[in-house]
Amino acid sequence: MDPRFPGEPLGLIAGGGRLPRIVAEAARARGFTPIVVRIADAESDDWDGFDGGYFSWGRTGDAIRFLKRKAVARVVTCGTVSRRPDFRSMLPSFATLFLLPTAFRIVRGGDDRLLRNVAVFLKAQGLEPLAVQDVAPKLLAPTGPIAGRRPDAAEERALHLALNAARTLGSLDVGQAVVASQERVIALEAAEGTREMLLRVAELKTRGRIGRGERLVLVKAVKPQQDERFDLPSIGVSTIREAEGAGIGAIGVTAEKSLIIDCEALVTAAGEAGIAVVGLAAGDGDPAAAAPHHHNAPGEGQP
Template identity: 40%
Template sequence: MTSASDAAENGAPKGCLGIIAGGGRLPGLILADLKARGEPVHLVAIKGEAEPELAASADIELGWGQIGQLFKSLKQAQCDRVLLIGGITKRPDFTSVMGDLGTMRRLPAILKAMIGGDDSLLTRVIGIFEAEGLKAVGVRDVAPALLAREGLLAGKGPDGDAQADMALAYKAVQRLGELDIGQAAVAIGGRVIALEGAEGTDAMLARCAELRRIGRVKTKGAAGVLVKAAKPGQDLRVDLPTIGPRTVELAKAAGLAGIAVEAGYALVADEAETAAAAKAGGLFVFGLTRDGSDAA
């Protein structure tokens, strides 16, 4: 018997795409892109995570303890694929998944998924959906236009110092990613001054601004580069590194000269607005090749 996802791969009409939306603007941007192309979509907003406006327009809003209702909803909408997108501010604790009967039946798999680093967590969550016959897809599959392009995306091209910092920060992100810790680093003057941990990119940039304020990092004028890149071996269907206007704002406050992302493996939310913010703030935004060769 051929499944809906198998049929889609063989050229038959695709079924509905289920979007499981966390926080941030990205789920809304992807939803708008898909609807503009006439793609059938079933939006599930994660209660307490999805943006209020998006949650209000969702087909259904569900909490962590409503896994059974989630799969029932996806089945009723005839979804054959699922996209997990958006930020999650905190992992559910054990009590939050004690919900409906469908949750209880899947509890061993859910609890197993909650063990490990961020990337292993997300990969295990994908496994739960695939065990239900749903094909997990990523932004690269459904909205590739949102991925960063190679080369200069905004502002003036990086000078020699910025290129050196870009290359160093990219190497740091690769090492950081091998430990499944974070996707971002900042280098200034040939020195890595910050690595992203559980606090996320925004908090890391705020920390960089504080280092400048207290004199631990001393430069004349804007200097240094934020680099965001996918972790080595990362499952590219989830948690791609993302930048947007807010990233530019915080990078400017931290006194950085620019931002670099991994072309084809990172997302630029609100690209036009991001580029305009970078130009106004005197920063560059650059799309690195996967091996970082253009940052050397």
């Protein structure tokens, strides 16, 4: 997507992590003028060279006014938000007071419902939400091998099982990530996020709760009902390192609906860790492919 006129201001509501900076640079390269509103985990991030500022949750109204003063009509939202806003326990700015009834409705429910509510809120404020891939389409994961070696047969079976489980998990608006072996589902992501889920898997291995013969994989999958303008599954170098620490041998993401952050660095990290990274096509998690593995006993494969 290109600017509608040279230098069109593009709002970027930026959480933490590398992704917002990558999107801002891609937007600038396409001819946009990024206007960066930093929120949540981005409070201390260095955005030197970009117009914008940090806004606490209590200054949400001020952030909207700021974007409008900059003549922003379209916005992209991306980055890490590790804590939801608690509007009941904060002292809001005057501009935010008028938004509180809407804010209370927005933060109810699971992540996908929250993000759909954000889209409705932005539209009501006269701001059109865009997707990361509208501005930076090269971030989308391709189908097939992405980095590292190829998965072996046991990992392929585990990827089928994990993808099918991740789709079921996502349909409940619980999480996007699953760890599985060729025999069973090991861990499901909920409110704790992928990093803490992988720390839990590492602990399970240390405690001997995962068999020596189990080949572990991580799958991050888009939710069936997900608004793809927000919070697509993403992996980067940190994912590779955290997966390595948990004994993960392969990582799968839904092709064309997941983001690869710093692809060249990820390829290097995956090669060094010996981890296979693949883009999974729509039919890869077909229940028929994974069904034989549901019949194993829960403890089978453990020492």
